[in-house]
Amino acid sequence: MPQRPPARASLPETVLLAATVFLPTAAQGAILRRPRMVRLAAGCDANRRAHRTLAHLRRRHGEGPVSVLVPGRRVLLLLSPQDARHMFTATPATREKAGGLHHFPPDGALIGPTESRPEQRAFNEAVLDRDASAHRLFPALTPRIPEEAQALLTLVGSSGRPLHWEDFSAAFRRITRRIVLGDAARDDHRVTQLLDRLRADADWLTLRKPKERVRDAFLARVRAYADSAEPDSLAALVATAPCPESAEPLGQIPHWLFAYDAVSIAAYSALALLASHPEHAARVRTALDDADPAQPATADALSLLRACILESLRLWPIPPAIHRDTTAETTWHNGTTTPADTTVVFYRSFFHRDPQHLAHADHFEPDAWLDGRNDDNWALAPLSHGPAMLPGQDLVLYTAATLLAALLRDHKALLLLPRRPLAPPLPLPHTIDHTSLRFALTPK
Numbered sequence: 001m002p003q004r005p006p007a008r009a010s011l012p013e014t015v016l017l018a019a020t021v022f023l024p025t026a027a028q029g030a031i032l033r034r035p036r037m038v039r040l041a042a043g044c045d046a047n048r049r050a051h052r053t054l055a056h057l058r059r060r061h062g063e064g065p066v067s068v069l070v071p072g073r074r075v076l077l078l079l080s081p082q083d084a085r086h087m088f089t090a091t092p093a094t095r096e097k098a099g100g101l102h103h104f105p106p107d108g109a110l111i112g113p114t115e116s117r118p119e120q121r122a123f124n125e126a127v128l129d130r131d132a133s134a135h136r137l138f139p140a141l142t143p144r145i146p147e148e149a150q151a152l153l154t155l156v157g158s159s160g161r162p163l164h165w166e167d168f169s170a171a172f173r174r175i176t177r178r179i180v181l182g183d184a185a186r187d188d189h190r191v192t193q194l195l196d197r198l199r200a201d202a203d204w205l206t207l208r209k210p211k212e213r214v215r216d217a218f219l220a221r222v223r224a225y226a227d228s229a230e231p232d233s234l235a236a237l238v239a240t241a242p243c244p245e246s247a248e249p250l251g252q253i254p255h256w257l258f259a260y261d262a263v264s265i266a267a268y269s270a271l272a273l274l275a276s277h278p279e280h281a282a283r284v285r286t287a288l289d290d291a292d293p294a295q296p297a298t299a300d301a302l303s304l305l306r307a308c309i310l311e312s313l314r315l316w317p318i319p320p321a322i323h324r325d326t327t328a329e330t331t332w333h334n335g336t337t338t339p340a341d342t343t344v345v346f347y348r349s350f351f352h353r354d355p356q357h358l359a360h361a362d363h364f365e366p367d368a369w370l371d372g373r374n375d376d377n378w379a380l381a382p383l384s385h386g387p388a389m390l391p392g393q394d395l396v397l398y399t400a401a402t403l404l405a406a407l408l409r410d411h412k413a414l415l416l417l418p419r420r421p422l423a424p425p426l427p428l429p430h431t432i433d434h435t436s437l438r439f440a441l442t443p444k
């Protein structure tokens with residue numbers, strides 16, 4: 001039977017896609033968020049414009065995937081959950097990511113050569129305890145996270161000014177260093193600065209040469225922590241998980257360090273959602289009040305907060321898209337076929353807010369993560385989906401939920417900026433500038 005190619009975006013549609021989807025997404029930074037660009041994007045709600053463009057493509061071409069002419073590349077935009085399911089149950093990461101992440105030492109799971117990816121994946125799953133009901137570090141982390149929350153509350157209280165993103169982010173980075181590298185790294189801002197420089201270059205893909213000296217200095221510090229790893233850190237678990245040297249176990253550490261930045265953005269945005277939805281904040285507080293004072297939070301409070309983090313990532317996914325390169329000829333749900341080495345794009349920001357596949361697309365609905373409404377919905381991938389689901393998801397949600405629990409236990413968060421709550425009757429924006437959010441944290 002002759003093979004049928006997917007529908008193709010016309011020239012005006014390609015220009016519209018470049019202007020409203022590809023360029024704004026790249027400008028905000030995939031690996032290190034660029035605050036000025038994030039602010040600009042939020043100012044014009046860039047993701048809403050991208051959403052309109054993709055909805056227009058679907059009206060015009062139907063639910064099948066649409067191919068886009070990008071110089072030197074075959075790009076395919078998915079527009080239906082059936083095709084998303086197909087993408088998530090196959091193939092590894094894209095060339096753009098690989099190009100950018102080559103700035104890092106040595107090879108991380110997202111960029112490792114294809115032949116060592118299964119070993120790297122298995123190694124990551126082992127260290128991050130993918131299949132356990134709770135990560136083995138939770139007991140050790142449980143006091144450290146509230147300690148950092150307390151330090152943050154003291155800082156905000158003594159400064160007499162509202163909670164700013166810079167303070168929250170600095171506290172979160174301390175938590176991250178303690179989890180990944182150990183307590184000795186708590187105040188090692190230098191290691192984070194070096195990583196930020198590598199990340200900033202990585203966002204230019206192959207257009208910038210990797211900075212060898214920065215890379216070496218960063219790696220030397222990471223090695224030093226790994227060589228004398230504290231028992232209650234991810235660095236210590238590196239030595240315990242099976243991994244051939246060729247799969248570069250140490251090379252996974254930079255990825256864990258920088259991936260935690262997305263967790264801090266999701267947690268801070270979730271705080272804004274809770275401050276804007278007092279009914280949900282009251283439920284969290286009631287569950288926290290029931291907690292044993294020796295424990296930071298009850299299971300109920302933590303599961304509701306975990307759902308709030310997932311909801312924050314659904315409403316404002318980081319990054320907005322997941323890309324894959326197909327490794328074989330692929331047939332999509334409408335019978336169209338694409339050759340191997342096609343870059344497939346799942347634009348999360350479109351799917352997660354698509355009323356066609358989600359009744360609560362534009363509402364904050366944390367309960368949908370608890371009562372099964374979001375189960376098996378392939379339009380949703382806040383932490384990816386299927387076999388490539390982020391192996392550290394439990395650690396991610398636990399860290400963020402435990403921090404929010406510690407902040408909200410004795411304090412109320414009042415959203416000061418933006419001045420209007422992120423709640424009805426105003427529609428929730430598709431783009432959020434987390435750096436501009438401000439909160440008054442007042443004792444209960």
Ligand code: HEM
Pocket residue numbers: 093109110120121124128255256257259260262263266313318319322323382383384385388389390391392395396
């Ligand atoms: C909110 C925070 C995070 C988000 C939204 C996120 C999201 C993602 C996404 C979308 C992928 C690509 C999956 C795919 O291609 O389908 C990924 C991969 C990965 N993430 Fe995260 N991530 C986060 C935090 C973390 C953290 C904190 C860690 C480690 C401690 C981590 C470890 C990994 C690893 C190891 C992979 C590669 C998985 C593989 O090779 O299959 N992530 N993450």
